[in-house]
Amino acid sequence: MTLAVSTSVEPETQIDQVIVKASDINVFYGDKQALYTVSLHVPQNKVTALIGPSGCGKTTFLKCINRMNDLIDICRVEGEILVGDQDIYAPAVDVVALRAHIGMVFQKPNPFPKSIFDNVAYGLRIHNIATSKTELADRVESSLRSAALWEEVKDRLDQPGTSLSGGQQQRLCIARAIAIQPKIILMDEPASALDPIATAKIEELIDDLRQNYTIIIVTHSMQQAARVSQYTAFFHMGELVEHGKTKSIFTAPNDERTQNYITGRIG
Amino acid sequence: MTDTFTKRTPHLARRHAREIRFQWLGKIAISIAVGFLLIMVGTISWMGAGALKQTQISLQVYLDPQEIDTSAVEKADYGAMVKTALRATFPEVKKRRDTRKLYKLLSSQAAFGLQRQIKENPDLIGQTKSVWFIASDDVDMFFKANITVDTNGNAGKLDEKQVQWLATLDKSGAVRSRFNTGFFLSGDSREPELAGILSAFAGTTLTLFVCFLLSFPIGILAAVYLEEFIPENRWSDLIEVNINNLAAVPSIVFGLLGLAVFLNAFDLPRSSPLVGGMVLALMTLPTIIIASRSALRSVPPSIREAALGIGATRTQMVFHHVAPLAMSGMLTGTIIGMARALGETAPLLMIGMVAFIVDTPTSILQPATALPVQIFLWADSPERGFLEKTSAAIIVLIAFLIAMNLIAIILRNKYRQRF
Amino acid sequence: MTTHQRLSLTRTIPLRARVYETLVHLLLLTSSLVAVGVTIGIVFSLAFEAFEFFKRVPVEDFLFGLEWSPQTAIREDQVGAQGSFGAVPLITGTLLISAIAMIVATPLGLASAVYLSEYAGPRTRAVVKPVLEILAGIPTVVYGFFAALVIAPFIRMAGTSAGLEVASESALAAGLAMGIMIVPLISSLSDDVINAVPQALRDASYGLGATQSETIRKVILPAAISGIAGSLLLAASTAIGETMIVVMAAGLAANLSANPLEAVTTITVQIVSLLTGDQEFDSAKTLSAFALGLLLFFVTLALNVAAQRIVKHYREQYD
Incomplete structure (x- = not known):
């Protein structure tokens, strides 16, 4: 693992190991440019929040990291993203293998129309991770425990995932993502469709997961960013305006635009 | 983790191989369906192309003034004149059995052609004239190389002698192949070389005309009522389900309805385009209603609100503002429904439109047949010559269908509403 | 103008227009009933003729019979006339x-x-x-x-x-x-x-x-x-x-x-x-x-x- 050396941008990141290194990322949807030369270092085993007004490019950037943008025909990505020391846009990279290491949780809970058990087992099965039935069951259980859902669903694993409440569904989706033990989990506004109580549970869970995973979370809510993240990156109109420790971004932003956003003048 | 994202584990390689195989399944399925279509249309076109050509044989005919009464030209025995001319061409043929074989080279109706010529031009009487006659079905097939000469010198129904005569005629330039106008300009016949599609075509046109006159107004009025007037309740649901189901009722059941109600209860004329059109109209109705309703639904509510806002009644709003905007969609739906009706055969069989019709029907009450039924009838005939006629009739039917669909597409594109 | 002109909100549509509206309504209703009528027509005409048939051949023979050879009798007393x-x-x-x-x-x-x-x-x-x-x-x-x-x-x-x-x-x-x-x-x-x-x-x-x-x-x-x-x-x-x-x-x-x-x-x-x-x-x-x-x-x-x-x-x- 390489140590962070981006001294010019943020001296404090030196103490953390960097896992994702994005350099000069430009993204185009057809003729429209969505991201302008974004460079960002994401530290390992920390929660990094991507904030900014709607349409600022934060979700676009998130989807570059596991190449979900590949699914959009007209989308074109320029630049380099290193995960560890590998360029994930290199021609030899297999997106299937890549996405097995970089999980994703979406804005709206999207459990498969299958049983709770099969939802969590899906990734394990396609990647052939569990060698036996008992191992499969064990891994499903530990994933559900990690997602703080086990106690609530252990008696009804065979019921459809869609029968759960919204918050439970989202935790099921998190369990499904961590079942295959990715290194990084990308979260795209994971609590925006949930009520405050369910949101609190998800935030608590994110904090717990930090021990084992690197989390990058897109959020609309600045309070949420302040609560769950250690690092924050502020995007505005396709540009990365500012990036640093959450505390310093929220208390002493360097850029006027950041200042305006966190005080509610743009957004 | 230096190569985590690029290393192809055997398991991963297997998954990618499965992906490729899966894509091929789709490609193969589409190729089979498209390939079948190409083979079917190709085979039928290839078989039907022959029907556009007709073999004719030229003979020197002496138009004996003693045989032809100038005041009643059509009464003369032209058949005898043709036979005389044939014997004159092959003077060596003497035996009764052989002369009969000789006569079989020409269509049994060959004399009618001669009669027509004389009627048009009575000055020819008294001259010896070279006249082209339609060859018989077997001869036609022989020259189109659909049948070949076997080791005994026979070719299909033609025997050795007939084949030799034909060779003699061919050598002297008395055989020619011409565009078969008769196929388009004459009605059905028991003789394949004379059979044409005009009567069936006219029957189809009359039937579709009746079908349109009934189904179009009823269909769009019903759609207007269901979409614009009726409140949404149990009854409207029932009507909706009813119409959807009616669209999926087998067509033959509509034929049974026509037979029981129109023919037996109302005593309408059997085999007539009137009854055929009525049955097809009932069948087409659900298609038109469904298409018209979706056309009405695509008219934005703002237009309705604007009309009502300036004090129009509901009826005025619908007929002055909404329906005209939906008209192209409703017409398109009607044409598509009619195109389906055009190809329908089974219900017409039920109401007796399978009759052998030579004359072209001129009214909707006369017995008639329709193009698809004609295809069915010819396909059932054993003569070799009907095979190419069937195929050619299919090509005409498909061309008719394509034309109707093209009209629908053009209508849709021309009047596409830009709301 | 000082006197308020009273707005006329009651029906002032002339009789002719009202008759016209009613007629249009009836026409529309009749048209949509045709579609329903067809279904009823199918069921009744088929059921009526089928009923005549079941008078001659029992329903169970029709539904469960293993042999189908419909024949018309040439003579009344013919053996197997019914098929x-x-x-x-x-x-x-x-x-x-x-x-x-x-x-x-x-x-x-x-x-x-x-x-x-x-x-x-x-x-x-x-x-x-x-x-x-x-x-x-x-x-x-x-x-x-x-x-x-x-x-x-x-x-x-x-x-x-x-x-x-x-x-x-x-x-x-x-x-x-x-x-x-x-x-x-x-x-x-x-x-x-x-x-x-x-x-x-x-x-x-x-x-x-x-x-x-x-x-x-x-x-x-x-x-x-x-x-x-x-x-x-x-x-x-x-x-x-x-x-x-x-x-x-x-x-x-x-x-x-x-x-x-x-x-x-x-x-x-x-x-x-x-x-x-x-x-x-x-x-x-x-x-x-x-x-x-x-x-x-x-x-x-x-x-x-x-x-x-x-x-x-x-x-x-x-x-």
């Missing part, structure tokens, strides 16, 4: 041919639908979809002609060279042609159904590192299964009611057999053969066609109603 009217061989024949058609059409239609909705680019779709529509638009009499003229002899030849005995009007030939005919029906209905599966489920699967085919087989198809079942039911109903292909390519004689290489006859073939040509309207032979028609109507109706319910329910699930 036999057991519909079982017709039902099995219909089911055999429809089953062959479904076996052909289901994989072809589904695979085409999956490829067109998930893999094909807009250009391929723009070419293939209209071609499939042409396949759906070709009149069935053409399929019947092709089945009798090309497919049946081909199967017979292939079968004979493999040492099998193949009837010249084998169920297989009719079933194959019918199968191709319903491919576009299945593919277009399934295409709609597959497109209705939310993109979120695809994203979830890709996000977990699934390949496209894994996503299709393990997520999309299971999610769309009820909608697909509905479209298959509709296709089966079409196959059962199809007439011209079987009239031209299937057999005429009733045959209780499940062998696709033998000739079997179907309900629709018998209706056509009983009712073409002149017929007297009170013989059991003619009336039996209406009993068959009634049977056909109810079977297809049941399938259609079931299919529409399933599809409607499916659509509501993802709305």
Whole structure:
């Protein structure tokens, strides 16, 4: 693992190991440019929040990291993203293998129309991770425990995932993502469709997961960013305006635009 | 983790191989369906192309003034004149059995052609004239190389002698192949070389005309009522389900309805385009209603609100503002429904439109047949010559269908509403 | 102007206009009742004639009888004058041919639908979809002609060279042609159904590192299964009611057999053969066609109603 050396941008990141290194990322949807030369270092085993007004490019950037943008025909990505020391846009990279290491949780809970058990087992099965039935069951259980859902669903694993409440569904989706033990989990506004109580549970869970995973979370809510993240990156109109420790971004932003956003003048 | 994202584990390689195989399944399925279509249309076109050509044989005919009464030209025995001319061409043929074989080279109706010529031009009487006659079905097939000469010198129904005569005629330039106008300009016949599609075509046109006159107004009025007037309740649901189901009722059941109600209860004329059109109209109705309703639904509510806002009644709003905007969609739906009706055969069989019709029907009450039924009838005939006629009739039917669909597409594109 | 002019809000529409509105209403109502009237007409006319038939032949003999040989008596006292009217061989024949058609059409239609909705680019779709529509638009009499003229002899030849005995009007030939005919029906209905599966489920699967085919087989198809079942039911109903292909390519004689290489006859073939040509309207032979028609109507109706319910329910699930 390489140590962070981006001294010019943020001296404090030196103490953390960097896992994702994005350099000069430009993204185009057809003729429209969505991201302008974004460079960002994401530290390992920390929660990094991507904030900014709607349409600022934060979700676009998130989807570059596991190449979900590949699914959009007209989308074109320029630049380099290193995960560890590998360029994930290199021609030899297999997106299937890549996405097995970089999980994703979406804005709206999207459990498969299958049983709770099969939802969590899906990734394990396609990647052939569990060698036996008992191992499969064990891994499903530990994933559900990690997602703080086990106690609530252990008696009804065979019921459809869609029968759960919204918050439970989202935790099921998190369990499904961590079942295959990715290194990084990308979260795209994971609590925006949930009520405050369910949101609190998800935030608590994110904090717990930090021990084992690197989390990058897109959020609309600045309070949420302040609560769950250690690092924050502020995007505005396709540009990365500012990036640093959450505390310093929220208390002493360097850029006027950041200042305006966190005080509610743009957004 | 230096190569985590690029290393192809055997398991991963297997998954990618499965992906490729899966894509091929789709490609193969589409190729089979498209390939079948190409083979079917190709085979039928290839078989039907022959029907556009007709073999004719030229003979020197002496138009004996003693045989032809100038005041009643059509009464003369032209058949005898043709036979005389044939014997004159092959003077060596003497035996009764052989002369009969000789006569079989020409269509049994060959004399009618001669009669027509004389009627048009009575000055020819008294001259010896070279006249082209339609060859018989077997001869036609022989020259189109659909049948070949076997080791005994026979070719299909033609025997050795007939084949030799034909060779003699061919050598002297008395055989020619011409565009078969008769196929388009004459009605059905028991003789394949004379059979044409005009009567069936006219029957189809009359039937579709009746079908349109009934189904179009009823269909769009019903759609207007269901979409614009009726409140949404149990009854409207029932009507909706009813119409959807009616669209999926087998067509033959509509034929049974026509037979029981129109023919037996109302005593309408059997085999007539009137009854055929009525049955097809009932069948087409659900298609038109469904298409018209979706056309009405695509008219934005703002237009309705604007009309009502300036004090129009509901009826005025619908007929002055909404329906005209939906008209192209409703017409398109009607044409598509009619195109389906055009190809329908089974219900017409039920109401007796399978009759052998030579004359072209001129009214909707006369017995008639329709193009698809004609295809069915010819396909059932054993003569070799009907095979190419069937195929050619299919090509005409498909061309008719394509034309109707093209009209629908053009209508849709021309009047596409830009709301 | 100082006096308030009172706005007239009560009806001031002249009588003529009111009469006109009422007449238009009546006309519209009558038109939409035609559609309902057709259904009632079908049920009553079929039921009426079928009732006449069941006066002569008991219902149970018709539904469970194993022999079908409709005959008209030449003399009143003739032995076996009534013929036999057991519909079982017709039902099995219909089911055999429809089953062959479904076996052909289901994989072809589904695979085409999956490829067109998930893999094909807009250009391929723009070419293939209209071609499939042409396949759906070709009149069935053409399929019947092709089945009798090309497919049946081909199967017979292939079968004979493999040492099998193949009837010249084998169920297989009719079933194959019918199968191709319903491919576009299945593919277009399934295409709609597959497109209705939310993109979120695809994203979830890709996000977990699934390949496209894994996503299709393990997520999309299971999610769309009820909608697909509905479209298959509709296709089966079409196959059962199809007439011209079987009239031209299937057999005429009733045959209780499940062998696709033998000739079997179907309900629709018998209706056509009983009712073409002149017929007297009170013989059991003619009336039996209406009993068959009634049977056909109810079977297809049941399938259609079931299919529409399933599809409607499916659509509501993802709305």
